[in-house]
Each structure stands twice: as C-alpha cells, then as structure tokens.
Amino acid sequence: MSYGKRRRTGYxxxxxxEYTFPIENIPRLSARDPEVYRLIQASRPVVISDSGLINSxxxxxxxxxxxxxxxxxxxxxxxxxxxxxxxxxxxxKQCKSFPKPVxxxxxxxxxFLKMLMEKKNTRERIYLxxxxxxxxxxxxxxxxxxxxxxxxxxxxxxxxxxxxxxxxLLIGLEGNITPVHYDEQENFFSQISGYKRCLLFSPDQFxxxxxxxxxxxxxxxxxxxxxxxxxxxxxxxxxxRAMEAIVGPGDVLYIPMYWWHxxxxxxxxxxxxxxxRDFSTTTSSGSSGDIPPVTVSVNFWYRAxxxxxxVKFPISAQQRVSVxxxxxxxxxxxxxxxxxxxxxxxxxVDGRYNEE
Amino acid sequence: MSYGKRRRTGYxxxxxxEYTFPIENIPRLSARDPEVYRLIQASRPVVISDSGLINSxxxxxxxxxxxxxxxxxxxxxxxxxxxxxxxxxxxxKQCKSFPKPVxxxxxxxxxFLKMLMEKKNTRERIYLxxxxxxxxxxxxxxxxxxxxxxxxxxxxxxxxxxxxxxxxLLIGLEGNITPVHYDEQENFFSQISGYKRCLLFSPDQFxxxxxxxxxxxxxxxxxxxxxxxxxxxxxxxxxxRAMEAIVGPGDVLYIPMYWWHxxxxxxxxxxxxxxxRDFSTTTSSGSSGDIPPVTVSVNFWYRAxxxxxxVKFPISAQQRVSVxxxxxxxxxxxxxxxxxxxxxxxxxVDGRYNEE
Ligand SMILES: [Zn+2]
Ligand SMILES: [Zn+2]
Numbered sequence: 001m002s003y004g005k006r007r008r009t010g011y012x013x014x015x016x017x018e019y020t021f022p023i024e025n026i027p028r029l030s031a032r033d034p035e036v037y038r039l040i041q042a043s044r045p046v047v048i049s050d051s052g053l054i055n056s057x058x059x060x061x062x063x064x065x066x067x068x069x070x071x072x073x074x075x076x077x078x079x080x081x082x083x084x085x086x087x088x089x090x091x092x093k094q095c096k097s098f099p100k101p102v103x104x105x106x107x108x109x110x111x112f113l114k115m116l117m118e119k120k121n122t123r124e125r126i127y128l129x130x131x132x133x134x135x136x137x138x139x140x141x142x143x144x145x146x147x148x149x150x151x152x153x154x155x156x157x158x159x160x161x162x163x164x165x166x167x168x169l170l171i172g173l174e175g176n177i178t179p180v181h182y183d184e185q186e187n188f189f190s191q192i193s194g195y196k197r198c199l200l201f202s203p204d205q206f207x208x209x210x211x212x213x214x215x216x217x218x219x220x221x222x223x224x225x226x227x228x229x230x231x232x233x234x235x236x237x238x239x240x241r242a243m244e245a246i247v248g249p250g251d252v253l254y255i256p257m258y259w260w261h262x263x264x265x266x267x268x269x270x271x272x273x274x275x276x277r278d279f280s281t282t283t284s285s286g287s288s289g290d291i292p293p294v295t296v297s298v299n300f301w302y303r304a305x306x307x308x309x310x311v312k313f314p315i316s317a318q319q320r321v322s323v324x325x326x327x328x329x330x331x332x333x334x335x336x337x338x339x340x341x342x343x344x345x346x347x348x349v350d351g352r353y354n355e356e
Numbered sequence: 357m358s359y360g361k362r363r364r365t366g367y368x369x370x371x372x373x374e375y376t377f378p379i380e381n382i383p384r385l386s387a388r389d390p391e392v393y394r395l396i397q398a399s400r401p402v403v404i405s406d407s408g409l410i411n412s413x414x415x416x417x418x419x420x421x422x423x424x425x426x427x428x429x430x431x432x433x434x435x436x437x438x439x440x441x442x443x444x445x446x447x448x449k450q451c452k453s454f455p456k457p458v459x460x461x462x463x464x465x466x467x468f469l470k471m472l473m474e475k476k477n478t479r480e481r482i483y484l485x486x487x488x489x490x491x492x493x494x495x496x497x498x499x500x501x502x503x504x505x506x507x508x509x510x511x512x513x514x515x516x517x518x519x520x521x522x523x524x525l526l527i528g529l530e531g532n533i534t535p536v537h538y539d540e541q542e543n544f545f546s547q548i549s550g551y552k553r554c555l556l557f558s559p560d561q562f563x564x565x566x567x568x569x570x571x572x573x574x575x576x577x578x579x580x581x582x583x584x585x586x587x588x589x590x591x592x593x594x595x596x597r598a599m600e601a602i603v604g605p606g607d608v609l610y611i612p613m614y615w616w617h618x619x620x621x622x623x624x625x626x627x628x629x630x631x632x633r634d635f636s637t638t639t640s641s642g643s644s645g646d647i648p649p650v651t652v653s654v655n656f657w658y659r660a661x662x663x664x665x666x667v668k669f670p671i672s673a674q675q676r677v678s679v680x681x682x683x684x685x686x687x688x689x690x691x692x693x694x695x696x697x698x699x700x701x702x703x704x705v706d707g708r709y710n711e712e
Contacts, residue, residue: 210707223707234707313692323690324704327683334679336669342709348680349705351566351579351590353698 011195011246015175015267019199019226019242026200026245026253031151040155043256043318045200047245051252053300054190056146058249060296061193062113062171063275064139069109072135076112077127078103078119083225084127084172085179087217098217113276116173117290127178128171132298152188152300161186162303170297172265180209180262181221182321186302187255191247194268194295198253199226200243201260204317206324208240209260214328215338226262257304258318265295367551367602371531371623375555375582375598382556382601382609387507396511399612399674401556403601407608409656410546412502414605416652417549418469418527419631420495425465428491432468433483434459434475439581440483440528441535443573454573469632472529473646483534484527488654508544508656517542518659526653528621536565536618537577538677542658543611547603550624550651554609555582556599557616560673562680564596565616570684571694582618613660614674621651 028047029036039046077084085101092098105126107115115126132144144167156164165185174194180201189198201209209222210233224230224237231238246266247253255261271293315323331345332338384403385392395402433440441457448454461482463471471482488500500523512520521541530550536557545554557565565578566589580586580593587594602622603609611617627649671679687701688694 207703207706213708236707311692314696315691320691320700323687324700327687327704331679331683335671335676336667340670342705344676344680345701345705345709347563348683349698349701350563351592352569353701 009270010248010268011266012269016197017227017264020229020238021226021240021242023199023242023244026198026243028245037155037158040159040254040256043259043316045243045245045256045259046254047247048252048254050250051151052148052250053152053188053252054147054192054298055250056143057190057192057298060143061272061274062291062294063277065171065296066109066113066276068137068139070135070137070140071108072130072133073106074109074112074128074130076105076107076115077129078105078124079127079176080123082125082175083177083179084125085218085221086181087221088219091215091217091219095217101218112171113291116292116294120290120292125173125176127173127176128169130169132167132169156302159186160305162305165301165303166299168299168301170299171294174265174267174293174295176265176295178261178263179221180224180226180260182211182258182260183220183255183301184257185304186257188300188302189247189253189255189263190298190300191249191251191253192296192298193249193272194293195246195248195266196295196297197264197266198245198247198255199262199264200245200255201240202243202317203258203260203321205240205260206317206321208236208238210234210237213338213341214325215332215341222260256318258321268293268295365626366604366624367622368625372553373583373620376585376594377582377596377598379555379598379600382554382599384601393511393514396515396610396612399615401599401601401612401615402610403603404608404610405606407507408504408606409508409544409608410503410548410654411606412499413546413548413654416499417628417630418647418650419633421527422465422469422632424493424495426491426493426496427464428486428489429462430465430468430484430486432461432463432471433485434461434480435483435532436479438481438531439533439535440481441574441577442537443577444575447571447573447575451573457574468527469647472648472650476646476648481529481532483529483532484525486525488523488525512658515542516661518661521657521659522655524655524657526655527650530621530623530649530651532621532651534617534619535577536580536582536616538567538614538616539576539611539657540613541660542613544656544658545603545609545611545619546654546656547605547607547609548652548654549605549628550649551602551604551622552651552653553620553622554601554603554611555618555620556601556611557596558599558673559614559616559677561596561616562673562677564592564594566590566593569694569697570681571688571697578616612674614677624649624651 026045026047027035027039028049031048031051036046036048079102083101087101089104092100105115112128119126180199182203210224211220211222212218224234229237245253274291276291311319328341331341335341335344382401382403383391383395384405387404387407392402392404435458439457443457445460448456468484475482536555538559566580567576567578568574580590585593601609630647632647667675684697687697691697691700
C-alpha cells in the first residue's frame, strides 16, 4: 500500500448545484460551545458537530435496517425528476386539477429495497420518508432509546418548546432534492449516513419565496424552482439570499421553525457498504452491489413554544408568517371557500394599498 | 296674470352634472305599495314619496330653525371647492401628513346664518351637519315627536334593525356635494326643502370604488373623484354603474347599509323664502334676501340587524365588505400599526394570489 492510494472521503463537490442567489455559511459549532444555545435561543440555524444525538444510529445501513425495522409499511415517494415536492394528500384529492408532483407508494422495507434495485436504471427516483413508530424491531427501539435525549431534552426545556411530535426517517437516492419549504415546527435535522446540502432562508424572506396559498396542496412550499427560477412571476426571488450547511454522519442541523429549507442529497466519494442479505422471500433477489448509494437522515420535530402572553411590536418575521397563515385560513372560512380568498385579498389591495 | 307667467317649480336640470358611468333610476313608490317593503327587505334602495315621515318638518325654513333650534352649537364644514369629503377627526390628528379636505367650525345657528351671508361671494362653501340633540327648542321637539314614527318603527321592527342611532340635520348650499362613501348603518334619508340628487352604487362595486384603507381618516370614502376620475389608478371605476334618485320635499330615500352614495344639492327653480328675522344681537345684520339658497335634509340612521346565527354561502356583498373591514382592523392590531397592513397584504397577494 502506498500513501498515494489513500481513499478520499466525504462528498463529491461536483454534485453541488449552482444557483442564482448568494450563499453564506451556517456556523458549525461543538455542542460544548455556549454559542450554540445563544443561536437556538435567537432562532438562528446552527450545525452541531458532536452532540452525539444519533450516535446509536450511525450503524443504520440498509442491511441493518432491513433486519431490524420490522414488518411495518413505509411511505416511499417516486418522482420523474430529482425533486420531491411535498403535497397534502387530502387537499390534493379535493382539488381535481392538481397534478401530483410525486407518486406515493406504501410498501414493506424489502419492497423499498427492491424498488431501489429495479429503478436503478429508470428515470423514476425514489425517496423513503417514514415516521418511526411502534412497528420497528427491538434493536431499533434500543438504538432510539440510546439517542442523546439528555442533550436534546435540555434544549427543549430551556427553549420552552412543546413535546417531540415525531421522528421522520429519510432514505433517499443521491441527487434527490426536497425543494424549498418551511415547517411549522422546530427541527433537529440529524444526518446518519451520506451527505446532505441544506440551504436555509430566514422567515423574513417570505416575499422572496412566494409560497403557494395556504389552502393549496403545496402549502408551505415555495413556488420557485431554484434550478430554473421564473423571475417574471417571482421578481423578488432576486433578493433571496441563502445560508448553507453540508451535513455528514453525526451532524445535527437546527432548522428553526418557519425557516425555509431545501435539502439536497449529495454524491458520496465513498458510499457505505449496506451489508444486505439476499431477498429470499421474494421473486427477485439482490445483493448490496445492486443497491445505488443512498443517504439516511432522521428529523426531530418539536412543537413550538407557546405564544408569549404579551406581544412585542414590531412582531417578528416568524409571527408575521403565522399572522398571514391565519388570515388566509380565516378568509377561506369566512367566505366558505378557499377559492375566493385570492379575489378578496386582491380587492382589498388593488388601488388601495399597493401605491408606490 | 297670464298662464304664460306660471312659475316653474322643482330643480334646475342644468345643475345635474354629467359623469362617466351609466345611471339607472331608483324606483319611486307610494308608502302604500307593498313593493316598498320587499325592496327594503332585499336591501335595495327605494324612494318613498308619501310616507309622511317628516311632514311636521316641512316648515323648517331658516327663519323657523333660527327661532326654534335653540342655543346649542353646530358643526359647520367649510370647503374650498364644492366637495365635502368626510374624515375622522381623531385619525386625522394621529396622521400628521393628512391634509384635511374640509375645515370644521363649531358655531351657534345665528353664526352659521352669518357665515352663509358673509361667504356668499367667497370661494369657501359651507355645509351644516349636526346631530339633533336635547339642546333644540320646544317647537322642534314637538315637530320631532310628530314625525311618522309609526311608519318607520314598523319597518325597523319588520327588518329586525337595531335602535335609531341618530338624526343628522343637513343644511347646505346648492351645489354642495357629499362625495361617494358608504355608511355602516341603515338610513332613511329624508328631504325637507330643496332638491338633492342621490347617486347610489351597490356594495358589490367595492372594487370599482377603491375606498381608502380602513385606518385612513377617510375610511368608507371612495378615493375616486367623479368629476375627474383617475382611470390609471382606479381602472375598475370604468365598471361602475349608478342608481339615481332626485329627492324633493317630503321624499324619503332608503339607503341600505354599505350602499355607496354621493349626494348633491341641486339648484332650485323656486328657492323658498326663509323668513329670517334680523340679527339684532350681532354686529352685522341680515335679512332673507342676503341668504343664498340652501337645501335641508334629515337622516334617520338605524343600527344594523344582528348577524344571522348561520351564515349562507356564498356570503352577500355586504358581508364581504364587513369581512374586509374586519381583516384590515385585525391586521392593524396584530401588526401593532395600521401602516404595516398594506405591505403585509401585498406580500400575501403578490405572485401568490394575483395570477391571471
Ligand atoms: Zn422540512
Ligand atoms: Zn352617508
């Protein structure tokens, strides 16, 4: 063996797409650094490199998950391109004209592995996104119990957050993109294997990112496609400016509530060995070699802190988003139809509030 | 005396201004016609020719009022042109940059009469607009008691309206205009002497008439000046269509709540003799001959019927106006400032709800 043959690790910089907006780095700090807690207190994103939050899950390769995830069923999304734009199933059903941006499958974990193999050479990409629940096996339960709940629970208490609402397990192909959106909860986004690029935008960029109407199936999602932004329709997207973090195994990114985020799975320079067993129970069988490289992450979603008893003016960007959401909902209810909201809002604004 | 010398009565058709919008007639019906009550029930305007509502006030010329109105003080507005655009005094004080469209005086009735004489040959026009209150003399109280309360009270009960909130006495120079606005109450507009042209627009023309923001001192007033409409700023004013009534002594016009109305004092062909006594108590003195012709009217404002327990969808144009007003107020309160409402509404609409 010679030194020259040392294997490169990390992600392939060529898998980082270029966009139109300026990008600055999200701070990356040790969990021992008190600045971490100041940033969280200020609702600012931060990457925590050594919280140990999901150290017990770092061994979650596909073979281990296949063995231990249990017999439950899993939500797997399929996309004709690399974008997996979330939409609300119930609203999509009510809205006949809505073309679903992704297809949803409900399959066993073994079937997901088969899909990974079978779709390897098709255009359809897939992304597993499943809440961890009671159907998981004993080993996963043990790993879950071994998460660093002390650390995360202390922050939860200090910040006055509500309870943990869910943990979402994400297993996606390299190159998969979760397009820019915001969530109504606090999130510790925890990377288990592979690398993800997270682009964040503060809540005061609401007008730059043009979210769909609240009643739309794609509520909370931006209408802007970063790879081909329509500046005619979305002129203020020119003012967008991002913060970026690239997270790898063991990293935890704090995504504050209402912060916009786009998450992109990067190409690993050294994909892990998934140590799969053969699918003896199914018609086709496969081995690790047939599985394309994936990234694995887990979200920790916490409900927001309760509203303060007294509101300080001017209200925060987060509170503005909340006010706008509530107005849109209130109007849909007062008018008896979400389809009427736009016309009424335009009537309120046109020639009355939109003077230069 | 020859037949050829018969005196013409009524108003001078030459005092009717032409506008850009189409105009249809408001029905004119006898109080005995049951259609009157169907129109009121449907919140449609109607002129009632013989209700007798204010017959006891038909003798209210300036001399009689001078004698019997009492020692109270009267709101008199002064305008440099013929438009008397209402504004809220309190809001105007808070809003330093607001140029008051009219000047407000607080004077005795004799001083008002003096103003009428003195300003006869100046550019400033004046308009008395005063709530009738306890300061009026015995004769006026008697006339007031003799109003046809049976007739108006029966309608109030049938419609489920709230209580009478006030009676506004209006004494204005011929040519005075109260520019287009809406009120949040039901109104029986009663003509005592002279003629007024009333132009009404239904509440579904909100977008055609571009009212000022709710927090503006000119809340409920249209921004459009009919005599020189700015179609660039207010393009939908091209869609405006009016209903018109010309009311003379004894006529009562029902102006439904939220209906837009502009009221114009017309030129009488036979101005009444006001039978003024000399102003012995004041420095200058005058007689009827020095008084320019005026019109006299009284409003009967009734509070709205309470909201129905269940709302029918789609909601009515009136209910839409109410919803918009409430949203504007709610936002001003949630944002801690009315100045922020426009920006937030624009952010909600731009690129999100205003697609063609
Ligand atoms: Zn998210
Ligand atoms: Zn009015």
